Amino acid sequence: MFSELITRAVAQLDNELPFVVYRKPNKTIVHSVFQKDAQLHLVDDFSESGFVFAPFDSDNQAILLPAHEVLSEAFIKKNNQSANKTIKDVDQNVQHDFYTELVKKAIVEIQNGAFKKVVLSRKLEVECRTLPLMLFKKILATYENAFCYLWYHPKVGLWLGATPEILLRTSGLRLTTMSLAGTTPYVAGEIPRWGNKEMEEQNMVTDYIVNTIKTRVDDLNLSETKAVRAGNLWHRRTEVSGNLKKSGLSEVIGALHPTPAVCGVPMASTKAFLLENENYDREFYTGFLGELNIQENLFEHNGAVRQTAANKTEAEKVTELFVNLRCLQLVNSIAQIYVGGGVTRDSVPEKEWQETVGKSKTMLSVLFDQ
Numbered sequence: 001m002f003s004e005l006i007t008r009a010v011a012q013l014d015n016e017l018p019f020v021v022y023r024k025p026n027k028t029i030v031h032s033v034f035q036k037d038a039q040l041h042l043v044d045d046f047s048e049s050g051f052v053f054a055p056f057d058s059d060n061q062a063i064l065l066p067a068h069e070v071l072s073e074a075f076i077k078k079n080n081q082s083a084n085k086t087i088k089d090v091d092q093n094v095q096h097d098f099y100t101e102l103v104k105k106a107i108v109e110i111q112n113g114a115f116k117k118v119v120l121s122r123k124l125e126v127e128c129r130t131l132p133l134m135l136f137k138k139i140l141a142t143y144e145n146a147f148c149y150l151w152y153h154p155k156v157g158l159w160l161g162a163t164p165e166i167l168l169r170t171s172g173l174r175l176t177t178m179s180l181a182g183t184t185p186y187v188a189g190e191i192p193r194w195g196n197k198e199m200e201e202q203n204m205v206t207d208y209i210v211n212t213i214k215t216r217v218d219d220l221n222l223s224e225t226k227a228v229r230a231g232n233l234w235h236r237r238t239e240v241s242g243n244l245k246k247s248g249l250s251e252v253i254g255a256l257h258p259t260p261a262v263c264g265v266p267m268a269s270t271k272a273f274l275l276e277n278e279n280y281d282r283e284f285y286t287g288f289l290g291e292l293n294i295q296e297n298l299f300e301h302n303g304a305v306r307q308t309a310a311n312k313t314e315a316e317k318v319t320e321l322f323v324n325l326r327c328l329q330l331v332n333s334i335a336q337i338y339v340g341g342g343v344t345r346d347s348v349p350e351k352e353w354q355e356t357v358g359k360s361k362t363m364l365s366v367l368f369d370q
């Protein structure tokens with residue numbers, strides 16, 4: 001099993017045609033969307049249907065892969081299949097001083113009252129000789145509770161990731177989103193311990209989400225805050241849901257993205273700060289991706305069933321978008337890994353550095369064959 005979809009994706013990549021393969025958290029079915037030509041389709045108002053891939057900077061337009069052809073297959077993990085336990089030592093230290101100085105600069109801005117929280121990030125480059133679809137199979141086997149994907153467009157590039165964070169899900173007028181922030185290492189057999197810094201930074205994300213959607217939904221509901229595991233890390237997560245007063249996906253996405261889980265509080269000044277100071281272009285890292293206005297029955301779940309957009313029947317349209325985290329971009333044989341973390345008044349620069357090193361292991365552990 002699982003060969004037809006991979007074979008089809010390899011051919012699409014060889015032919016330099018756009019496609020995405022992805023699996024939702026805790027599911028076994030892998031979906032794929034193949035575009036029949038190499039045209040670059042841009043999202044205009046989020047009323048379109050297909051797979052959306054949006055950059056961090058919402059001043060730049062999102063990309064759409066129309067579902068010209070879709071294919072689904074079950075992925076069953078082999079027992080011995082997972083990421084390497086011993087991660088090849090990658091020297092990241094050349095970025096240490098720049099990053100910790102950046103954190104210090106942000107703390108000074110916070111002390112001066114310019115903003116309350118900012119999410120800083122960096123890009124790490126390592127050589128990678130593994131075939132992209134082999135990497136995809138490895139992340140599927142390793143990160144079962146993540147949204148795993150490989151996305152390719154010849155005019156844009158090839159991205160791959162395993163993200164723990166939902167931006168939003170809508171089905172009809174039902175809206176679900178989440179506040180995910182605060183990070184501490186996962187240690188087998190130990191429960192996570194949270195400091196004030198992690199609790200405060202996640203509360204800021206929750207407050208922002210609630211304030212953003214409370215006028216737009218009825219029956220706003222917040223779950224209790226839980227620790228959720230993402231690979232070698234724990235995060236704090238609160239689920240937020242409600243019933244949209246009117247449909248208007250574009251407006252809700254525009255209001256939510258970028259949340260303080262990836263940008264800061266307040267949004268405008270922190271976005272300006274990081275665009276000016278991070279010293280690299282985030283491109284699609286901390287943007288979002290996923291199904292946009294997809295008919296619920298577009299994908300058949302019984303084995304490999306090919307279906308064209310023409311023979312679908314009327315069903316509810318569902319949108320399910322994830323924040324593009326724990327991801328990399330493959331440029332020739334260089335993997336560019338993107339990592340970041342939230343900085344508040346209580347941040348310790350060295351700890352923030354270590355947090356980004358921890359996050360880099362999500363992708364590093366799947367890059368190298370032992």
Ligand SMILES: C=C(O[C@@H]1C=C(C(=O)O)C=C[C@H]1O)C(=O)O
Nearest residue numbers: 180181182183261339340341342
């Ligand atoms: C920015 C990243 O992650 C985000 C930042 C977090 C934090 O600051 O603790 C935790 C989860 C994500 O919302 C990343 O993974 O690069």
